[in-house]
Each structure stands twice: as C-alpha cells, then as structure tokens.
Amino acid sequence: MSQDPTTPLTFMAVHAHPDDEVFGTGGTFAYYNEQGVRTVLVTATLGEEGEIVDPALDEQAKAAMFPRLGEVRREELKQAVAALDIQESRLLGFRDSGMAGRDSNQHPDSFHQANFAEAVKRLVALIREFKPQVIVTYDAFGGYGHPDHIQANRITNAAFDAAGEPRCYPELNLPPWQPSRLYYTAMPRSFMVQAMKAAQESGEPGPWNNPEMNTAIMGTPDEQISTRIDVRKYIDKKIQALTAHKTQIAPDNFVFTLPEEQRKQMLGYEHFVLVRSAIASHHGELEQELFTNLA
Template sequence: MSQDQNTPLTFMAVHAHPDDEVFGTGGTFARYSEQGVRTVLVTATMGEEGEIVDPALDEQAKEAMFPRLAEVRQQELKKSVEALHIQESRLLGYRDSGMAGRESNQHPDSFHQANFAEAVKRLVALIREFKPQVLVTYDAFGSYGHPDHIQANRITNAAFDAAGEPRCYPELNLPAWQPSRLYYTAMPRSFFVQAVKAAQESGEPGPWNNPEMNTDIMGTPDEQISVRIDVRKYIDNKIQALTAHKTQIAPDNFVFTTPVEQRDQFLGYEHFVLARSAINSHAGELEQDLFTERA
C-alpha cells in the first residue's frame, strides 16, 4: 500500500453486472460502510444480455423493455447500492457479453472484446482516484465461467500492479497507488456439499437429484479460503438489494423461498481467497477482516 496515513480505509469491489455486487460482497459492503470504511463499487457492464424475469411484465412488456434494459438495470443498481450503503458507484462503460458461447460475446462494445490496455486504464484511474487498500473481484474462472467475470479477473489483476507503477498510464495525471491486497470472492466447497445433502433430504425435485452432480468440484476448497466475514447482521440489506434487481431476480428465486435457517447460512457469511498481497501471504487460521494487518 502506498504510505499515506491521511488516506481513509477504502474497500473496492470490481463486478461484471448489476446484481453481482450482492452475491459475495453485499454484506461486506454494508458492514464496512457501517464501520466507517469508504466503500466503492465498480460495475463493468449494465447487463444488457440478461433475461427479464419480472413476473409483473408480460412478454410484450419484456420485448418493449429490452432496448432500454441497460437504463432499467442502472436504476435497479442504484437502489441496490442504496440498500447496501455503498458510498461510491462507478461504471467501466462496457456492454454485457452474455453467457459463454453466445453471439453477443463478439459484440465490439462488449466487455469480452474490450481493448485490454484501455480497460485496465479505466480501472487504474478509479484505483488511483479512490486509493483502496483492498480490492475484490472473481477468481480466474470468473466463479462460474461467464466471459465478463473472467475479464473482470484479468483486468483487476493487471490494474492491481499497474495502479502502483508510476510509469503506467502517466496520462491519467493521478499519483500512483498500490493496493495492499487483492481478494477473490468464494463459496466454500463444504457449503455446497451440505446444501446438496439438505436439498436431497428435503425430497423436493431439483438439479441436486441428478446423480451426475459432483460436489467434489463445486465451489472453492475450504483450505484455500483465507477470510470469512460474518454479515448476518446485514442479511436484510442483502435481501433489499436482491429485491431491487427485480428484472433479474424473481420473487420465487431460491434466496427468497429457501427456509430461513438455510437462507441465513447462505447469505450470512461471505468468504474470500487472498490472491495477491503487497504485504505478505496468508497462513494459518481464517481471518475475519479483509483489512487485517493494516497500517
């Protein structure tokens, strides 16, 4: 971290689409904001390729909405940001690439097709502006293989280095800033094992009854996780934020219909893997704070 004792503690998460900010970081945003940490959300695209699931809209209304879906989802994102008490929200300005293999992956304005150096430059500018000690994004697989999530990983890793190197992007006219740590969001593999077992025992039909489902490769191995943050106090904030994304998350989504005990276990803890450190590497027991060993 650049040594500037007057710089406020700042948490920045780089996400691909509106609603991604809730899963994995929503409670962390709300918790740190309450603790006086400056919170910054960077969203790469506006989710133009996503499906519209709002049951209040018929097919004709959905068709009419698609041309302005980016605008609609930007307003939903604004409500989510308010629910999570995120202080600063910025857009990288790219188009949603759609799921892997879709024709939309080739759209010239998509995040997937972005000029890499330019995309890194846009994020470096935000890092130098807000000076986060902690950066968060997805792992190399983008959590589930979405092209925009993978691109977010690539760009954030490059920006982690470039932001602290004065020779990179001097045209920004912003002083270099080196974040202390870069984390990846994660879901422990043990959670998936327990969740699938509970779902199977419930007798409810679902993908968990597929004999080919292999929980051995789901989620992140528990031993790789370095931080677990207790955000049970902020579950209501996360529910409000999820509700704000009504074109993407329907009222019958599992986060609303799952029994409260299971829902609270899923939403009440957020996990992170330490990916990069300008201080030192993680070893030993799970930490409970992304700012551990801060100056």
C-alpha cells in the first residue's frame, strides 16, 4: 500500500503558478532527471492575474492579451518544462487568485476559494498515479504570503496523508500510495542577508534597494534547513526556463543582470526543509540528496 521496491524513484513538486517551478526547484528537476529519477510538476493555476511585463508588447497589446493570459502562460510553461527536462507536467485546474487583498481573491474559480476537499482530491489522484516518494511545496507562509502559495501548502500537507489512506477518496479507483517525505523549499537566512548586502554594494538596481526591506527576517533560519542540492551545473537550464516565461520575467530582471558570481550563488544551490517523513526525522549534517535512506 505504501512502498513498492519496483516503483521508480519519483520526485514531485507542487507549485502555484507558471514560473514558480524555476525558483527553488528548477535545478533540482534537471538534476534528478539526469540521475534517472522520474520528475513530476503539478501547477495549481495558470497565472491569469499576473502582470504582463514583456517589453515587446505595448499597452494595447497587453490589454488584448490579458483575457487569454492563462492560455499564453500555459504555452510558456510548456517551454520551461522542456528546458528543465521535467518529464510530467500536470495542472490542478484552478484560477490564479492574485496577490493578497485583491478582488480576484474572491473569484469563485480561484485557488483561494477552492473547495478544500476537492482540491486535495485532485492532488491525491496525481500522487496515487505517479507514486512519488518525495514531494516538495512551499512553507506555511507560501514563501511570501501569496494566497495560492499558502493554499498549495495546505492541500499538499493534507494530500500527503490522504493519498496513503484507503478510506480517503475511494471513488478515484486508484490504489493508496504513501509518500515517504515532504519538503518545503527554502532560502537560508544567512544567504539572504549576504546576498542582499552584496547586491546593494554592487550598485545594480533591484528590490534590495527598497529601504523598507528587512533582510533580518527574510528567508528560513539556517538551523531549519535540512538539505542543500548543488545545481550549479544546471544554471543555464534555469535561465532558459526563466526566459521562457517572458510575460512574467522581463529581460532586464535582476536575475539576468546580476554579476556572474552572484548569479551562481543565487541560482546554483537549492535548499529544502524536511517537514514530514514516513521514515525518520532529520538530524545532523545537511543532506545532499532528497532521496537519502528511503529504504
């Protein structure tokens, strides 16, 4: 019911919008694909409420695109998926809720307003289909407080348990599957403070120049980090994937304009916090892998 030694190792990440897959997990996707691990991306919405930043479009063109923005971003997502060598990409089928406090949060089709049991059921179906041993999503704050990121955290935690419980969603007609580990994406607080300081000293324009930015509370406390994946080899793939999301990430975005060494530091490592384990809790030195000691 839970683990089958004949089941291939499978990594699943649950994200809220197109482009989220690159930040925090893009290199990990490419890394595990190269290691022969099956990779699965679950995207909850199509980013219908996001701002259009493509400089090739004037305001009239942006206004014309907005009603079909989800369709446009679905195609951008496909390109990013290809760049990161993600083997399976599935949609949960909800609508972007927009940033916290906006009227779009109340849209009946938004992820924020989704029937919780239905949202969990959709994810349980994918977990039972693909049988991932490792699942990754955001922390309880959704990384930065976006309603859809918070909802992704909520349904992933519930689905982690429900997928392995045969009494939950028997109508799916899929055998139960208990994932082994659930991780949250993370950015070490020490790295955030160091990176923001270096960016400010570089003179490059960017969000780090906002005087209201409190770097002392940014990121995840270092002692909570359980895992660091070295993805420096895959930085070019991450850049290619970010470039694919051209309606969301402009060519002058700081990710593209950072000096080479800072780019390596920002994009070359992906960090995680082990929060749920059907095997054992984490102790001691940082893991270098997400699939350590599964047996």
